[in-house]
Amino acid sequence: MKILVGIKRVVDYNVRIRVKPDGSGVDTDGVKMSINPFDEIALEEALRIKEAGKAEEVIVVSIGGDECQQQLRTGLAMGADRAIQIQTDQALQPLAAAKALLKIVQQEQPGLVLLGKQAIDDDNNQTGQMLAALWGRPQATFASQVVLEDGTATVTREVDAGLETIAVDLPAVVTSDLRLNEPRFVKLPEIMKAKRKPLDVQPLADLGIESGHQLSVTRHAPPAQRARGVMVESAAELVSELKNRGLL
Amino acid sequence: MSEREVMEYDVIVVGAGPAGLACAMHLKQLNEALNVCVIEKAAEVGAHILSGAVIEPQALDDLLPGWRDHPPPICVPAEKDEFWLLSKTGRKRLPNPPQMNNHGNFIMSLGALCAWLAPQAEALGVDIFPGYAAADIRYTDTGAVGGVIIGDMGVAKDGSRKATYVEGIEIHAPVTVLAEGCRGHLSKRLIQRFELDKDCDPQTYGIGIKELWRVETGKARPGLIQHSIGWPLDRQTYGGSFIYHLDKDRVALGFITALDYRDARLSPFEAFQQFKHHPSIRPLLEGGEILSSGARAVVEGGYQSLPKTEMPGALLIGDAAGTLNVPKIKGTHQAVRGGMLAAAHLAQSLSSEGFDRKLRRSPVVAELKKVRNIRPGFNKGLWAGLRTAVIETVTGGRLPRTLSNHADHRMLKKLDDYSPPDRDWVERELPPRDRLASVYFAATDHEEDQPVHLKVADTDICISQCTEEYGNPCTRFCPAGVYEMVEDQSGRNLQINAANCVHCKTCDIKDPYQIIDWVTPEGGSGPNYQNL
Numbered sequence: 005m006k007i008l009v010g011i012k013r014v015v016d017y018n019v020r021i022r023v024k025p026d027g028s029g030v031d032t033d034g035v036k037m038s039i040n041p042f043d044e045i046a047l048e049e050a051l052r053i054k055e056a057g058k059a060e061e062v063i064v065v066s067i068g069g070d071e072c073q074q075q076l077r078t079g080l081a082m083g084a085d086r087a088i089q090i091q092t093d094q095a096l097q098p099l100a101a102a103k104a105l106l107k108i109v110q111q112e113q114p115g116l117v118l119l120g121k122q123a124i125d126d127d128n129n130q131t132g133q134m135l136a137a138l139w140g141r142p143q144a145t146f147a148s149q150v151v152l153e154d155g156t157a158t159v160t161r162e163v164d165a166g167l168e169t170i171a172v173d174l175p176a177v178v179t180s181d182l183r184l185n186e187p188r189f190v191k192l193p194e195i196m197k198a199k200r201k202p203l204d205v206q207p208l209a210d211l212g213i214e215s216g217h218q219l220s221v222t223r224h225a226p227p228a229q230r231a232r233g234v235m236v237e238s239a240a241e242l243v244s245e246l247k248n249r250g251l252l
Numbered sequence: 253m254s255e256r257e258v259m260e261y262d263v264i265v266v267g268a269g270p271a272g273l274a275c276a277m278h279l280k281q282l283n284e285a286l287n288v289c290v291i292e293k294a295a296e297v298g299a300h301i302l303s304g305a306v307i308e309p310q311a312l313d314d315l316l317p318g319w320r321d322h323p324p325p326i327c328v329p330a331e332k333d334e335f336w337l338l339s340k341t342g343r344k345r346l347p348n349p350p351q352m353n354n355h356g357n358f359i360m361s362l363g364a365l366c367a368w369l370a371p372q373a374e375a376l377g378v379d380i381f382p383g384y385a386a387a388d389i390r391y392t393d394t395g396a397v398g399g400v401i402i403g404d405m406g407v408a409k410d411g412s413r414k415a416t417y418v419e420g421i422e423i424h425a426p427v428t429v430l431a432e433g434c435r436g437h438l439s440k441r442l443i444q445r446f447e448l449d450k451d452c453d454p455q456t457y458g459i460g461i462k463e464l465w466r467v468e469t470g471k472a473r474p475g476l477i478q479h480s481i482g483w484p485l486d487r488q489t490y491g492g493s494f495i496y497h498l499d500k501d502r503v504a505l506g507f508i509t510a511l512d513y514r515d516a517r518l519s520p521f522e523a524f525q526q527f528k529h530h531p532s533i534r535p536l537l538e539g540g541e542i543l544s545s546g547a548r549a550v551v552e553g554g555y556q557s558l559p560k561t562e563m564p565g566a567l568l569i570g571d572a573a574g575t576l577n578v579p580k581i582k583g584t585h586q587a588v589r590g591g592m593l594a595a596a597h598l599a600q601s602l603s604s605e606g607f608d609r610k611l612r613r614s615p616v617v618a619e620l621k622k623v624r625n626i627r628p629g630f631n632k633g634l635w636a637g638l639r640t641a642v643i644e645t646v647t648g649g650r651l652p653r654t655l656s657n658h659a660d661h662r663m664l665k666k667l668d669d670y671s672p673p674d675r676d677w678v679e680r681e682l683p684p685r686d687r688l689a690s691v692y693f694a695a696t697d698h699e700e701d702q703p704v705h706l707k708v709a710d711t712d713i714c715i716s717q718c719t720e721e722y723g724n725p726c727t728r729f730c731p732a733g734v735y736e737m738v739e740d741q742s743g744r745n746l747q748i749n750a751a752n753c754v755h756c757k758t759c760d761i762k763d764p765y766q767i768i769d770w771v772t773p774e775g776g777s778g779p780n781y782q783n784l
């Protein structure tokens with residue numbers, strides 16, 4: 005069985021997100037970029053399934069400009085066998101991303117597609133669900149545990165009420181939640197090995213996908229700044245400050 | 253312990269700063285067949301680099317002819333120099349010292365420059381490994397340096413192995429080039445072990461704290477370079493500010509305080525924040541926002557403190573050796589030139605022998621010699637220093653005298669022996685409110701569950717002797733608020749908030765008892781500087 009894992013290049017979770025002064029988007033100038041953390045967890049899960057002897061090959065796929073090859077190489081260094089870049093300079097919205105991934109699914113015929121539950125840049129949480137629907141296969145989202153047996157995946161899902169366990173027939177789409185696993189550190193020699201692993205580049209247009217948008221973003225704005233606090237010396241002062249502000 | 257996995261290279265470079273990258277690139281330019289790797293503790297090249305930076309471009313011309321046609325992302329030609337003497341409420345324009353004439357230079361972000369160099373080095377065939385710390389030296393049977401040991405990953409705070417544990421590998425090579433920058437932790441060990449500093453003065457340092465701001469439209473004047481001395485420091489303390497105006501409404505500003513200061517009560521962080529509130533500076537910043545901030549020690553000892561730069565199996569280059577020109581506060585061109593010189597030397601023989609002599613005969617050291625007396629001239633205060641600076645500049649450093657340097661940590665006065673000047677500092681309003689708020693802009697990140705990377709040899713000294721004698725100056729000189737004295741049921745204790753550390757190395761330098769040892773944390777941890 006092959007496992008296909010989607011990884012997206014996003015602004016690192018440690019970086020303070022700053023909106024461009026003209027509101028046209030998020031400032032990524034000189035900003036550290038990483039694999040979306042949920043995708044890293046998805047890849048770790050795929051690698052563990054392979055190491056347990058339940059899959060033969062792990063393929064990482066990313067949609068983006070040539071910069072995202074950096075994240076694909078990291079995925080290869082973690083242990084993926086080969087990589088596919090769907091090349092485009094446009095930022096795709098979930099439906100277009102799902103359609104593009106579907107093309108790769110059709111090419112590769114994986115037994116399992118593992119994605120992050122959402123990307124931390126736009127928090128859409130849609131691509132996995134859309135891909136499953138387009139592909140006509142089951143989905144199990146927000147996975148905190150995945151057990152594969154006899155052509156089914158038993159997946160524990162993190163839902164609002166607690167945990168829910170479902171069984172889905174393979175092939176299926178599973179999206180990972182935070183507690184699924186803790187991704188591994190890359191050993192330095194693996195980086196060298198990753199340089200020699202295959203990385204296939206497929207232009208988005210060649211897949212017959214249009215990057216057109218269904219949604220249009222009108223403006224980006226940072227959250228309102230909190231006003232400066234005042235230190236009060238006594239309870240009496242606190243009361244009078246509150247009264248001044250019409251809060252009492 | 254198990255045998256560590258081994259990788260072999262012809263040359264290992266520790267540190268992807270300008271010195272290390274220039275050395276690695278030039279090695280490949282001279283001999284493509286050499287296997288060269290660069291180890292970098294930051295998660296990405298440039299993320300631990302903090303500089304001014306007004307850069308003299310000639311060394312870059314040598315390394316990368318044609319770079320001016322494809323400049324790095326932040327690169328503004330120097331337009332105008334201003335040099336000011338500040339008092340609390342006023343300022344006076346001073347004539348520009350010739351070292352500060354920046355005509356023909358460029359204002360850049362050194363972090364961005366290094367991030368821009370890295371892919372070019374890779375294109376030349378250099379293997380760069382960001383996110384891995386060179387944690388220790390590997391010695392050969394003869395006691396020579398034989399490579400480095402990469403730090404283990406996934407070790408818990410108590411030293412036990414977590415589920416994610418990965419043992420660091422060893423990298424072996426005939427030559428290791430230490431390009432760790434100012435106060436490199438492996439460089440420090442090697443200088444001690446091979447007594448590389450036995451024939452020179454002690455090294456001296458400063459602490460530079462910097463912020464990158466986006467100011468209100470129209471306030472930045474791209475290419476303007478402003479330096480100041482005087483307030484908020486007293487006349488006995490060497491230091492000053494820089495303000496470099498960039499494009500896109502950005503301004504880089506910072507303050508350097510020499511670490512030979514005497515006043516144990518001084519906080520260099522606070523001095524910088526005070527400077528920002530000077531009536532001539534504050535209007536520039538009001539209405540703007542901080543984009544990024546951080547701190548880094550600067551090496552100031554120059555010519556008389558330059559250690560021997562070779563030892564069996566290894567070389568020191570750049571600020572790890574101490575080639576920065578202090579009166580100019582420029583070390584980048586020196587680092588690049590020194591790195592290229594090391595490459596030229598190694599391309600001939602893959603042996604460290606003979607490098608030190610070549611360096612001392614090179615323009616790198618000639619430049620240091622010329623200005624050698626300027627910085628120590630300030631040991632007697634601001635006016636004496638300015639006087640020496642004029643004399644030494646006029647004579648081009650040819651007077652047959654060399655003033656000496658003293659170890660910074662010995663200069664701190666005990667509380668009882670020193671009455672601090674009346675600092676008369678102002679109430680602050682500009683961000684950041686405090687050091688914690690500042691660390692936020694450094695985006696520093698350390699996995700909490702890992703061994704504390706600030707090794708304090710004897711915390712009993714902190715609680716008793718240091719409290720009495722110096723009032724725990726670590727709680728003030730650390731720009732990130734890492735050290736705190738806390739009181740709980742068990743009494744007064746030193747608390748080390750290691751996760752906040754920005755790797756500036758000040759504590760390792762200034763601690764008066766020399767019991768703090770900065771070691772590399774898990775690779776990839778530390779600040780994530782953006783364009784500093």
Ligand SMILES: Cc1cc2nc3c(=O)[nH]c(=O)nc-3n(C[C@H](O)[C@H](O)[C@H](O)COP(=O)(O)OP(=O)(O)OC[C@H]3O[C@@H](n4cnc5c(N)ncnc54)[C@H](O)[C@@H]3O)c2cc1C
Nearest residue numbers: 267269270271293303304305306386433460570571583584
């Ligand atoms: C506030 C300030 C202002 C300055 N202004 C200017 C200026 O205007 N113009 C100018 O030319 N110069 C300026 N300098 C000096 C200049 O920044 C330095 O001279 C220059 O950075 C030295 O380069 P380097 O390569 O030797 O070291 P660094 O630039 O310090 O690079 C060292 C690299 O090694 C890495 N490293 C260290 N130890 C290890 C380890 N054990 N394992 C793995 N990686 C490691 C570090 O993370 C870092 O990336 C300034 C410095 C400061 C602090």
Ligand code: SF4
Nearest residue numbers: 730753754756757759
């Ligand atoms: S702990 Fe030391 S190295 Fe870290 S930020 Fe503080 S002074 Fe600098």
